[in-house]
Amino acid sequence: RAKELGRDAMEVFTAELANRAHEKLERQEELRRALALGELFLQYQPQMDLATGRIFAVEALIRWRHPERGLVSPGDFIPLAEETGLIVPIGDWTLRAACRQNRAWQLSGLPPIVVSVNVSARQFQAKDWVERVATALEESGLEARYLELELTESLIMQDVQQAVETMHRLEQLGVHLAIDDFGTGYSSLASLKRFPVGRLKIDRSFVQDLPEDNDDAAIAHAVISLAHALQLRVIAEGVETREQVDFLRAAGCDEIQGYYLSRPIDARALQAILCIPNL
Ligand code: C2E
Ligand code: MG
Numbered sequence: 001r002a003k004e005l006g007r008d009a010m011e012v013f014t015a016e017l018a019n020r021a022h023e024k025l026e027r028q029e030e031l032r033r034a035l036a037l038g039e040l041f042l043q044y045q046p047q048m049d050l051a052t053g054r055i056f057a058v059e060a061l062i063r064w065r066h067p068e069r070g071l072v073s074p075g076d077f078i079p080l081a082e083e084t085g086l087i088v089p090i091g092d093w094t095l096r097a098a099c100r101q102n103r104a105w106q107l108s109g110l111p112p113i114v115v116s117v118n119v120s121a122r123q124f125q126a127k128d129w130v131e132r133v134a135t136a137l138e139e140s141g142l143e144a145r146y147l148e149l150e151l152t153e154s155l156i157m158q159d160v161q162q163a164v165e166t167m168h169r170l171e172q173l174g175v176h177l178a179i180d181d182f183g184t185g186y187s188s189l190a191s192l193k194r195f196p197v198g199r200l201k202i203d204r205s206f207v208q209d210l211p212e213d214n215d216d217a218a219i220a221h222a223v224i225s226l227a228h229a230l231q232l233r234v235i236a237e238g239v240e241t242r243e244q245v246d247f248l249r250a251a252g253c254d255e256i257q258g259y260y261l262s263r264p265i266d267a268r269a270l271q272a273i274l275c276i277p278n279l
């Protein structure tokens with residue numbers, strides 16, 4: 001009897017596993033189709049220099065316009081894309097689309113800005129990654145200095161030696177590098193000084209409870225002075241309120257990004273913002 005129960009349970013378990021594997025395959029197929037059918041698109045979120053009030057850069061953020069589910073955010077499909085390797089063609093598409101869009105803005109006579117693109121570990125670790133970046137620049141006609149790549153600490157820490165080497169090759173191309181979600185990973189101070197990056201992005205989790213939360217205030221101060229000690233610029237992400245802006249400005253933060261300025265918006269809407277000389 002116990003044996004039978006055990007076997008039944010095993011059958012249920014196996015069926016459940018098969019079910020889940022099947023669902024995942026379907027979702028993967030759906031995502032592959034999304035890329036092929038042009039259901040993926042980019043929104044852009046402006047970044048402002050606190051000293052001048054100028055919008056000097058935008059971050060490209062991927063979205064999926066799903067035929068039934070509507071707008072799907074990257075948190076709901078990037079993990080699957082990373083797991084299945086689909087992030088490589090998807091990331092390639094993102095990179096090329098962002099370069100092309102930035103070049104189009106320049107050609108339309110807008111003041112030149114930097115476009116910042118998020119990079120996943122699988123992309124960064126691909127043998128031909130640096131060539132892919134060079135190709136995206138060539139195809140679009142965008143100068144390298146108008147492209148920035150955002151790398152997370154955890155991506156870099158997977159293989160510091162390799163990452164530093166790749167970062168140097170990217171630096172030679174002339175693109176900018178930033179560390180995204182700074183403070184949520186584990187990069188040591190010793191390794192940080194070896195990274196050829198231009199800026200640190202303070203993660204939103206340290207910004208959201210500013211200025212009231214004393215711990216977060218201390219962390220923000222520490223990251224800002226660390227960045228400046230290493231001659232890096234520092235941007236706060238997820239800035240939503242006037243109080244946060246005032247705090248960050250007083251703390252010496254260089255730049256901000258967040259709903260306070262603008263949510264991520266379509267290329268056309270962004271173009272209108274870029275026409276305003278100073279916010
Ligand atoms: P991230 O790179 O840290 O991007 C910032 C996220 O914070 C974005 O979420 C943005 O919409 C959101 N955000 C910006 N300002 C505010 C604010 O004031 N308040 C709040 N509550 N949120 C704010 P999103 O677009 O959902 O992207 C989530 C993550 O997905 C990104 O985090 C990034 O890690 C990843 N991602 C987005 N696009 C791409 C992509 O093209 N490639 C890769 N590999 N990852 C991407
Ligand atoms: Mg980012």
Ligand code: MG
Binds near residue numbers: 237
């Ligand atoms: Mg970030």
Ligand code: MG
Binds near residue numbers: 181204
């Ligand atoms: Mg973040």
